[in-house]
Amino acid sequence: MADQPDSSLAFKTSEGLRALLIRLHREGEGAWRRDPEATALMEYTAARYVALARKHGLDQWEAAGAAFDAMRTPAVRNANDPWAVITRAVQVTLIAEERANGLLCSTHQARRPQYSSFHDAERFSDRENPLTDYHAAFRVNPNSEIDDNTMNDERPTGIVRAVEDAIALLSLLGWPERTARTAVEYICMRLSEAPSRASAAESLRRDLHARALLDIPSTSWHSLLRAILGNPDPDQTHTAVGRGVLLRLLIGEPLRSLLTDDDLVLLVGLAAPTPAGAR
Template identity: 65%
Template sequence: MARTERERKHRYGFEDSEGLRALLTRLHDAGRGAWREDPEAAALMRHAAEKYAALARKHGLDPWEAATAAFEAMRNPSVRRAQDPWAVITHAVRITCLAEERGQGLLCSVTRARRPQYSGFHDAQRFSDRESPLTDYHPAFCTSFGDEADQATPSNAGEASTRIRSAVEDAIVFFALLGWPPATARTGIEYICTRLAEAPSRASAFEALHRDFHARALLDIPGRSWLAMLRTVLGNPDADLAHTAAGRGILLRLLVGEPLGGLLADDALLAEVVLCAPSGGGHG
């Protein structure tokens, strides 16, 4: 809601810090419902949306998201007691905008994005954003079981890229068909593929991801579900299962030509994915 023409012509007292302090104190003293019913409070929020619009857009947000951050700050007693209330609110809005932008990049909540332990993470990358197909250079897609190695690394780069993207999309569909939230399936598999691209092998990628507690926090899925996704996508790391369907994982099985229908006929695979489907996230 934009400020009305009358509001633009009329100067409220809250434009300066002392006037804002007086208004916030009055709203606080008025008790429950004051923010909802007071017309000057509504004008204040429209003013905040306009004041922080440029800051919000800089971080890819709507002006009203910045106004919401300002509202949360205004309700804090420390703002009323501050030497310059508007300066404190501006600082709070800037931090919230940064956290919102960081949370969107990391695929996590704003609360987590504010924590310093997440500051070293780079933004999530979609598997499809990479220019070079993994089969051109990554040993994780090389196998030691006969002709499958040749099938996993076709000489035609365009065909390889198409095959990889198709395999990833089919893997996402596979999880979604078996009761996993589509967004969780996509972000989880794309995160696995991103880390796989940085690892020397599927086995090392599995071990690194298994110990990657930050990944679980960012993706917000239970530990049991995360481990099942790793085993299903990358294959069980047990050496005795290396040449079995369970050891290869669905990503490699799809890459070497096995159809999605074939995966859906694998009862053991279906049982593991269905039984470990997350019910809505968490760290169980």
């Protein structure tokens, strides 16, 4: 009896794979589970991409799963070289999986271009440099003597200093000191709870409780928000108008510099409420 060609090896060629994928597609739902040739194909696929999976620190069956997803698409069935398209799809998926594992996020997020510049999550303890190298707030002098006077003599942090300067700016431009302090501290509180400066500004604009608390008209409140938080328009991000008073103070701009900003002084000064808090 003459030797017959081994049909189970047919899918190793692009045309053989195309024929199998078209047949499985035509047989409809359940064909992949029932067909022994489909089982052999997936075992071969897992072995084919084992090196690529290991390169990205993943299991060979994760590569096979990515190949399976690609095999069921019309793009692969109709491609000039189905195996080449599948290989590229597997590579892209494995790269995204590796990035997602490193960034501690979903694969869907890892595929987005805006995350491409981020480095993998790291523990501070895994780095060669000590924690104190990253920020001055982590530095503690073990030889310093701590007494009651030292405990009470708290030096303001950059944030505290920025808040105090923002309050001083409002006071110098006609805002009652108590109203200015309450307003700035309230804005900062809401800002700390919001996911972004833009969302905090939008939420504060609709905050009727704040206006009632401060007893100021809506025009004063909206002008204050625009001055303190800046313009949320992305095109204004790197301008003085876009940054707002708090951010400008936080990045080191002195209070005297803000007082020379004619547009800011006009905005804050005209928005100052009357002592009676007229609406």
